[in-house]
Every structure is written in structure tokens, then in C-alpha cells.
Amino acid sequence: MKKLRKKLSEKELKADATLENKIAKENTNKKTPHNKSMSTGD
Numbered sequence: 001m002k003k004l005r006k007k008l009s010e011k012e013l014k015a016d017a018t019l020e021n022k023i024a025k026e027n028t029n030k031k032t033p034h035n036k037s038m039s040t041g042d
Helices: 002-031 033-040
Strands: none
Touching: none
């Protein structure tokens, strides 16, 4: 169980990082609206 839990937490950490990146991008888009078209290209 511990090994499985560790793998899960690693996946969660990656998901958290992705979420943080998304939020950071959204925050930068709000500050600089001209970058919006660039981020939607992702």
C-alpha cells in the first residue's frame, strides 16, 4: 500500500504543478490581456 500511495502522491504532485501553471498563466493573462491569444494557442 505504501508504494502505491507514493506513486499516487507523485501523480498528485504533477497534477498540482500543472494546475499551478494553469492558474499562473490565467493570472498573467489577466494582467496582460494581449498575451491571451498566445495562451489559447496552447
